[in-house]
Amino acid sequence: MDQNDINLIRAARKGDTNAFAHIVGNYKDYVYRTALHIVRDCHDAEDVTQEVFMKAYKALRKLKDERTFPAWLAQIATRTSLDWLKSKRRHPTTDWESEEEIRGDTGVMAVTTIEVDQALASLSEEHRVVTLLRAVYGFEYEEIANILDIPIGTVRSRLHHARLQLRQYLKEERGDER
Amino acid sequence: MNCHEVRPMFTAYIDGALSPGEYDTVARHVAGCPSCQALLAELEETTFVLVDLVESTTAPMDIEQRVMAEIQALNQTRQANRLSLVPAIAGILGFAIIAAILLSPAGMIIRVTFRLLYRASGGIATVPVLLGHWWVIVFAISALMLIWFSVAAVLRLLRSVQSEVLL
Ligand SMILES: [Zn+2]
Numbered sequence: 403m404d405q406n407d408i409n410l411i412r413a414a415r416k417g418d419t420n421a422f423a424h425i426v427g428n429y430k431d432y433v434y435r436t437a438l439h440i441v442r443d444c445h446d447a448e449d450v451t452q453e454v455f456m457k458a459y460k461a462l463r464k465l466k467d468e469r470t471f472p473a474w475l476a477q478i479a480t481r482t483s484l485d486w487l488k489s490k491r492r493h494p495t496t497d498w499e500s501e502e503e504i505r506g507d508t509g510v511m512a513v514t515t516i517e518v519d520q521a522l523a524s525l526s527e528e529h530r531v532v533t534l535l536r537a538v539y540g541f542e543y544e545e546i547a548n549i550l551d552i553p554i555g556t557v558r559s560r561l562h563h564a565r566l567q568l569r570q571y572l573k574e575e576r577g578d579e580r
Numbered sequence: 581m582n583c584h585e586v587r588p589m590f591t592a593y594i595d596g597a598l599s600p601g602e603y604d605t606v607a608r609h610v611a612g613c614p615s616c617q618a619l620l621a622e623l624e625e626t627t628f629v630l631v632d633l634v635e636s637t638t639a640p641m642d643i644e645q646r647v648m649a650e651i652q653a654l655n656q657t658r659q660a661n662r663l664s665l666v667p668a669i670a671g672i673l674g675f676a677i678i679a680a681i682l683l684s685p686a687g688m689i690i691r692v693t694f695r696l697l698y699r700a701s702g703g704i705a706t707v708p709v710l711l712g713h714w715w716v717i718v719f720a721i722s723a724l725m726l727i728w729f730s731v732a733a734v735l736r737l738l739r740s741v742q743s744e745v746l747l
Contacts, residue, residue: 419648419652419655422648422651423647423648426643426644426647426648427644430639430643430644431637431638431639433639434637434638434639434640434643435635435637435639438637439634448639448640448643448646451639451643452643452646452647452650455643455647456647456650456654459647459651459654514629514632515629515632515633515636518629518630518632518633522630522633533630534634536595537630537631537633537634538634542597543592543595543597558591558592558597559588561591561592561595562588562589562590562591565590565594565626565627565630566591566623568626568630569625569626572626573622
């Protein structure tokens with residue numbers, strides 16, 4: 403996060419919608435990636451991304467320190483994605499396990515990327531969330547602990563457990579091929 | 581430290597989340613342990629492909645436009661709500677002012693004046709009786725004139741609004 407982002411957030415908080423448009427432009431990939439790997443449907447991920455930015459826009463005045471914006475936004479993105487998943491499980495509309503629903507176009511993805519994507523999907527929700535906060539945003543362990551409101555030791559053990567499981571999944575996939 | 585003790589620290593080691601002391605412990609063990617070296621290398625590769633996967637996806641181009649359109653709609657509704665509040669607040673304020681005046685000492689004078697006027701109007705009511713059926717004609721003529729005046733005024737107003745719209 404650079405000084406330019408801090409200035410944009412300050413301006414947006416004073417009601418400058420143009421500044422907020424720039425913030426959306428700078429952070430949309432982070433939010434979309436979080437949403438996509440939690441809800442696992444590209445159309446749903448778009449809707450979640452839009453919802454996340456609307457929530458951020460409405461609550462921007464409550465943000466005390468501009469420097470905490472990325473963590474704050476990541477928290478909104480994680481919660482909104484998990485809530486979306488919960489309500490979708492309660493009211494299932496489509497077969498959301500189908501591969502085509504997950505990605506619009508699988509053709510552009512390399513074989514390993516598809517494998518890792520499936521490996522990530524095999525993780526439990528809580529392991530996937532910590533893994534994403536680390537992989538998408540590069541947050542420090544302490545930041546992840548604050549975002550999820552869990553002890554730092556739990557972050558450490560969940561991240562390690564998830565990484566071991568991903569490695570195991572990929573190893574088995576490749577072992578099957580050879 | 582044995583393998584069992586250092587391995588839980590490997591992910592944090594890769595992520596740069598260990599204390600300097602822990603980092604040294606892991607580094608020293610791995611240097612002399614081939615099986616831990618292999619595991620560490622695999623976890624490093626897993627971390628690498630994971631970040632690669634995440635970065636391979638980007639948000640659709642139109643997300644900004646969608647968000648900004650929704651924000652614009654939100655701001656318009658907010659403004660409309662604020663505007664519709666104006667007459668309501670004005671009404672409540674006007675009512676409160678009248679009530680305050682009537683309840684204040686000055687209101688006493690107003691109430692007394694009102695009562696006096698009311699009594700006086702009782703006197704006016706007896707006028708028609710004195711005039712006989714003539715007052716009916718006077719009343720009808722004045723009512724017709726009033727209607728004519730208001731119709732003329734409304735027509736003129738409509739004409740001026742129309743010309744404004746055309747301009
Ligand atoms: Zn070892």
